[in-house]
Amino acid sequence: EVFTALSDMEGLLETESVLINNLEGYISAQEDRLEYLRKKMSEYQREHETAGKDVSSYLLNPINAYLLTKRLTTDWKEVEQIMTDDVGYQFTQNVSNFRNILKFPTDEDLAGAANALIRLQDTYGMKTEDVARGKLHGVQFPIEMSSEDCFEIGRQTYINHDFRHTIQWMNEALKRLENDSIIQRSDVLEYLAFSTFKEGNVHEALDMTNELLELAPNHQRARGNKYYYERELQKYNQKSQLRGDDGSDDVIIDDSLEFHHISNPNNYDLPERKLYELACRGELRPAENVLAQLNCRYTDNNVPFLKIAPLKIEQIYLDPYIVIYHDVMSDSEIETIKSLARPKMRRATVQNHKTGELETAQYRISKSAWLKEEDHDVVKTVVQRIKDMTGLSMETAEELQIANYGIGGHYEPHYDFARKEETNAFKNHEGGNRIATVLFYMTDVELGGATVFPALRTALWPKKGAAAFWFNLRRSGQGDYKTRHAACPVIVGNKWVSNKWIHERGQEFIRPCALEPDHDMEF
Numbered sequence: 001e002v003f004t005a006l007s008d009m010e011g012l013l014e015t016e017s018v019l020i021n022n023l024e025g026y027i028s029a030q031e032d033r034l035e036y037l038r039k040k041m042s043e044y045q046r047e048h049e050t051a052g053k054d055v056s057s058y059l060l061n062p063i064n065a066y067l068l069t070k071r072l073t074t075d076w077k078e079v080e081q082i083m084t085d086d087v088g089y090q091f092t093q094n095v096s097n098f099r100n101i102l103k104f105p106t107d108e109d110l111a112g113a114a115n116a117l118i119r120l121q122d123t124y125g126m127k128t129e130d131v132a133r134g135k136l137h138g139v140q141f142p143i144e145m146s147s148e149d150c151f152e153i154g155r156q157t158y159i160n161h162d163f164r165h166t167i168q169w170m171n172e173a174l175k176r177l178e179n180d181s182i183i184q185r186s187d188v189l190e191y192l193a194f195s196t197f198k199e200g201n202v203h204e205a206l207d208m209t210n211e212l213l214e215l216a217p218n219h220q221r222a223r224g225n226k227y228y229y230e231r232e233l234q235k236y237n238q239k240s241q242l243r244g245d246d247g248s249d250d251v252i253i254d255d256s257l258e259f260h261h262i263s264n265p266n267n268y269d270l271p272e273r274k275l276y277e278l279a280c281r282g283e284l285r286p287a288e289n290v291l292a293q294l295n296c297r298y299t300d301n302n303v304p305f306l307k308i309a310p311l312k313i314e315q316i317y318l319d320p321y322i323v324i325y326h327d328v329m330s331d332s333e334i335e336t337i338k339s340l341a342r343p344k345m346r347r348a349t350v351q352n353h354k355t356g357e358l359e360t361a362q363y364r365i366s367k368s369a370w371l372k373e374e375d376h377d378v379v380k381t382v383v384q385r386i387k388d389m390t391g392l393s394m395e396t397a398e399e400l401q402i403a404n405y406g407i408g409g410h411y412e413p414h415y416d417f418a419r420k421e422e423t424n425a426f427k428n429h430e431g432g433n434r435i436a437t438v439l440f441y442m443t444d445v446e447l448g449g450a451t452v453f454p455a456l457r458t459a460l461w462p463k464k465g466a467a468a469f470w471f472n473l474r475r476s477g478q479g480d481y482k483t484r485h486a487a488c489p490v491i492v493g494n495k496w497v498s499n500k501w502i503h504e505r506g507q508e509f510i511r512p513c514a515l516e517p518d519h520d521m522e523f
């Protein structure tokens with residue numbers, strides 16, 4: 001699939017330009033053909049008119065007699081031939097050939113891309129109307145979706161049984177419907193009515209179905225539905241008469257409600273999902289007393305090389321310890337790493353908690369690749385730099401992982417360390433658990449795509465050349481549950497990151513563990 005990484009979607013524009021050229025060729029072949037027929041027609045018309053002025057004398061001339069006969073035999077056969085000629089054949093043949101040599105998205109890609117839009121809408125609380133008008137998270141882009149575009153998203157959410165979004169998108173499709181639209185008002189109404197019913201509003205579903213039946217009186221499914229909705233309403237009314245109310249209020253789902261429901265960011269008891277969303281939107285910050293202790297500084301870690309170019313460290317959080325190192329990967333290193341990774345990129349997998357198997361999942365959408373130090377000197381240099389930055393041993397660290405996120409690409413809240421209950425935990429990894437994570441940002445991201453720590457109310461915004469570093473384990477060796485973090489969906493931009501997971505073994509004398517469990521010392 002191509003939708004999981006932006007780097008893979010670039011080829012699609014090339015495909016499109018080839019298809020446009022082919023269509024252009026087809027149209028001009030058709031035009032040539034019509035042009036030829038039009039010329040023939042006026043010739044015949046002219047002759048025919050001349051003949052019609054004086055029929056008998058026209059035919060008295062043997063040449064005219066011959067020409068008329070010829071027109072009605074060979075000439076008309078030729079016209080017939082041209083009319084039945086399959087000009088399209090060569091061009092459709094071309095398209096079949098393109099399918100073998102050019103990159104095409106699949107139905108799965110279409111579903112993935114539509115789901116990505118819905119995910120963005122939910123995470124960032126964007127109104128359907130705004131998205132359809134090209135307004136994303138407050139930024140206006142020169143895009144206007146057509147009725148068909150909205151209908152297609154609605155169809156996708158319908159397939160996913162997501163009736164709430166189906167209603168929203170079908171309503172947008174309805175608003176945009178024009179006389180020359182490919183889809184019919186009745187098509188939209190059918191989806192809209194059924195989803196409205198599924199969301200509990202039977203009255204409205206019935207009204208829509210009646211409207212649909214006015215447009216298409218013989219619509220069999222609509223007739224069936226109408227009967228069904230009426231029966232449902234009857235049953236409901238009978239029940240409410242028994243209860244003694246007037247039965248006129250069925251459940252109304254107001255989809256505008258969710259957008260007016262604003263979580264108060266100062267509420268410290270929000271569920272993780274809300275914290276995650278607010279952090280992704282840039283609406284959360286740590287408490288003042290946490291922020292007050294932070295600083296930015298230069299350090300050389302006593303590494304000779306860093307004395308010349310000291311590290312710029314920005315503290316983000318103290319417990320757990322999270323920092324950003326600025327300017328630790330150069331543009332040329334980034335380019336080299338991207339080109340080494342590109343041919344190896346595969347859809348990112350996650351480990352199944354129970355079976356330990358690697359599998360793809362909706363909650364992690366990106367493509368990734370692994371690079372070894374032997375692959376290129378630049379990888380070796382970068383790993384050495386991580387060692388200098390962190391002072392930690394790279395002996396038991398994993399290879400460098402490179403990831404690219406597509407539109408809507410994300411990684412929902414997770415821990416980088418393995419938990420005790422996990423079957424195939426890194427506990428079995430000879431290097432022990434993942435003590436720390438280094439995450440290099442290899443691009444800026446125009447909109448969205450932050451790395452967030454919901455429990456810490458903290459968001460890190462991708463900045464090309466910078467790297468985030470945090471400890472996943474407490475000094476006791478126990479996993480630090482406050483390090484749960486996520487990659488927010490990318491709204492606009494191409495997010496490339498690379499990370500190095502550093503393991504416990506080899507760090508014993510560098511970051512000694514505390515004697516008492518969970519009693520943390522200053523780092």
Ligand SMILES: O=C(O)CCC(=O)C(=O)O
Nearest residue numbers: 411416450451486487497
């Ligand atoms: O890409 C990000 O911002 C975070 C990625 C991450 O957490 C991971 O790959 O484990």
Ligand SMILES: [Fe+2]
Nearest residue numbers: 414415416485
């Ligand atoms: Fe992670």
